[in-house]
Amino acid sequence: MNDLAELKQYVVAHARAQNIPAAHHQGILDRIRTDEDGTPGSWVRELTLAGDRLAEEDDLLGAFQQYNLARFPYVDGEARRTALERCVTTFDRWRHSAPVPITPFTARLPDGEVRCWTTGLDSGTPRPLLVFLGGIVSIKEQWAPLLGQIAGLGMAGLVTELPGVGENTLPYDADSWTMLPRLLDAAGAPESTYVVALSFSGHLALRASLEDSRIKGVVGAGAPVRRFFTDAAWQRRVPRLTLDTLAHLTGSAPEKLSDHLAGWALDDDQLRAVTAQIGMVASRRDEIIPPEDWELLRRHVPSLRFLAHDDVHGSPRHLTETSLWTFLTLLRMRGEGGPARARLHEALRAERARLRAVADATPDRTTPDRAPLAESTA
Numbered sequence: 296m297n298d299l300a301e302l303k304q305y306v307v308a309h310a311r312a313q314n315i316p317a318a319h320h321q322g323i324l325d326r327i328r329t330d331e332d333g334t335p336g337s338w339v340r341e342l343t344l345a346g347d348r349l350a351e352e353d354d355l356l357g358a359f360q361q362y363n364l365a366r367f368p369y370v371d372g373e374a375r376r377t378a379l380e381r382c383v384t385t386f387d388r389w390r391h392s393a394p395v396p397i398t399p400f401t402a403r404l405p406d407g408e409v410r411c412w413t414t415g416l417d418s419g420t421p422r423p424l425l426v427f428l429g430g431i432v433s434i435k436e437q438w439a440p441l442l443g444q445i446a447g448l449g450m451a452g453l454v455t456e457l458p459g460v461g462e463n464t465l466p467y468d469a470d471s472w473t474m475l476p477r478l479l480d481a482a483g484a485p486e487s488t489y490v491v492a493l494s495f496s497g498h499l500a501l502r503a504s505l506e507d508s509r510i511k512g513v514v515g516a517g518a519p520v521r522r523f524f525t526d527a528a529w530q531r532r533v534p535r536l537t538l539d540t541l542a543h544l545t546g547s548a549p550e551k552l553s554d555h556l557a558g559w560a561l562d563d564d565q566l567r568a569v570t571a572q573i574g575m576v577a578s579r580r581d582e583i584i585p586p587e588d589w590e591l592l593r594r595h596v597p598s599l600r601f602l603a604h605d606d607v608h609g610s611p612r613h614l615t616e617t618s619l620w621t622f623l624t625l626l627r628m629r630g631e632g633g634p635a636r637a638r639l640h641e642a643l644r645a646e647r648a649r650l651r652a653v654a655d656a657t658p659d660r661t662t663p664d665r666a667p668l669a670e671s672t673a
Contacts, residue, residue, distance in 0.1 A: 296330045297368065301536040302338060303327070305432075306367050308611035313360050313437060320345075320364065333374030339365045343378050346385070355389035359436055368432040368540050369460070379434070383462065386412075386436040394443040400453070402481035407464035409478050412439040415451030416482060423487040423511075423629065426475070427454040430494030430517075431540050434461035448622060448635060450489075453482060457496050459544035467544040469559050472502035479509055487511050489625055494583075494609070495519060497575070501561065504571040512628035514621050516576035517608055520588035521560040527553040529585050537583050566595035574600040574624040576610065576617050583608045600624055616650065619643040 303324050310320050323345050328336040333343075346361035362382035366375045390397040395414045402409040412435055415422055425445050427438050435454045445452035458465035458474055465474055479488060489512040492500035497518025504510040522529060530538065530553050538549055547555040573596050577589040592599055602620050604610040610617055623639040626632075 297338075297371075297539065298535050299327065299330050299338070301534055302330065302367070305534070305536060306364055308609050308614075309367065309433060309437065310360075310364060311611055311614055312433075312609075313363070313440075315357075315360055315364075319357070320361075332372035333377075337374070339372075339374035339378055343374070343381070346378070346381060350381075350385060355385055355392075356440075359383075359385040359389060363434060363437050366434070368536055369543050371543070379461065382434070382436050386439065390439070393440070395446045397439065397442055400482060402478050404465065404474075404477055404481070406466060407458070408462070409455055409465060409474060409481075410462040411435065411453050411455040411478075411482075412442065413451070413453045413482075414442040414446050416453065418451065421485060422449060422451045423489065424479075424482075424484050425450045425452050425625065426478075426484075426488060426490045427452065428490065428492045428496035428500065429456060429460070430496055431457060431460060431537070431544060433493070436461075444622065448625065449631075450625075451485075453478075457499065457544070466546070472499045472506075475500060475503035475510070476507040479507065484509055487629075489513070489628065491515075491621060491625070493517070498559070498561070501569065501573070502565075504573075505565060505568055508570075510571050512572040512574070512625065514574035514576075514624050514628075516610070516617060516621075517578060517581060517584050518575065518588070519584050520566070520591050521562070522585045522587045523583070524556045524558075524560040526585065530556075533583050561591075563591075563595055566591060567597075569596050569598070572598045572600070572628045574602075574621070574628070576602045576604070576620070578604050578606045578608055578610045580606060581608045600627070613650070616643065616646045619646060 323341050327338050327341050330338045333340050342361050342365035346358045346365060349361060350358035359382045362378045362385060365378035366382060370376045370379055398413050400411045400413045427441060429438050435456050439454045442452045442454060456463040458467040458471045486509050488509045490500040490510060492513060492515045494517045497515025500513045500515065504513055538552060542549040542552050545555055575589060575592055593601060604613045606612050619639055619642050623643060626636045
């Protein structure tokens with residue numbers, strides 16, 4: 296059973312990332328009293344019922360978003376398994392009304408299956424591919440609506456999950472980076488492939504880029520690099536939800552997780568050997584990823600474009616800025632100019648101006664929005 300206060304704290308950022316209005320989930324969260332498996336007043340039951348009501352009203356987008364919150368952070372019983380299944384099937388219904396064609400794709404590998412949502416892979420016009428990977432607690436359905444924006448950049452898109460997350464049945468271990476090259480093989484990926492990789496998937500994508508020359512660029516956010524994996528004292532400070540999720544995905548006992556993860560760290564030589572272009576978003580108040588990890592990237596990765604927010608993990612106060620910067624960075628990596636880049640640049644400028652105005656109106660100068668917004672090379 297998860298810590299209820301942590302569930303309520305961290306799911307809010309995921310609700311914001313899906314553009315779910317606070318009014319659509321706050322009342323539900325207030326009613327939740329327990330995380331027992333599907334009992335009245337429990338996390339999964341209340342959020343699943345909210346999804347059921349929206350599905351009955353034919354609000355399929357809202358429904359699969361609520362089912363996604365219900366299965367958060369990972370399937371640990373029958374109730375969350377049901378919520379995940381409803382999330383996937385409801386998304387499958389919704390995709391037929393999406394602004395771009397969204398097609399399922401499954402890579403069947405010797406050690407498991409990687410299920411994906413894609414757009415433009417079967418286009419007659421060759422396009423660069425953007426692979427989008429969420430972190431340890433987010434599933435592909437959460438991010439698949441971004442396929443419309445990806446298509447708007449003139450790219451094919453593929454959204455999938457980390458090993459062990461959602462419907463991905465591969466094991467999550469030190470060799471999980473091999474999933475990405477094998478997935479690119481199965482999908483017939485072009486020589487110009489880019490990866491947006493959030494949180495722990497950023498580590499996987501960095502490692503894979505060392506071995507696969509098709510990966511021309513990686514844009515990550517809050518990626519662990521070394522100290523997170525090797526510093527047991529730091530890990531003891533990390534929220535229980537993160538450690539429990541990692542223990543679940545890796546099949547390790549929580550008390551043995553530190554020893555299990557130690558070999559995952561990237562060393563200086565590996566970081567210096569990165570030839571793909573790298574963009575990284577960091578949070579100065581990150582309670583999960585130690586600051587030394589993004590400092591290692593700044594010190595050793597010559598191509599790095601870097602953006603720092605004075606915020607907590609995932610920078611929930613800066614989601615719009617991060618999204619705009621991410622897509623703008625992808626265009627810069629590709630050397631693309633034109634109207635699309637100009638629109639993103641203007642939207643990013645406007646969002647930063649808005650954040651500064653909010654910060655100037657905030658009496659408490661210790662809040663995350665008060666500090667300098669960014670250090671950026673893009």
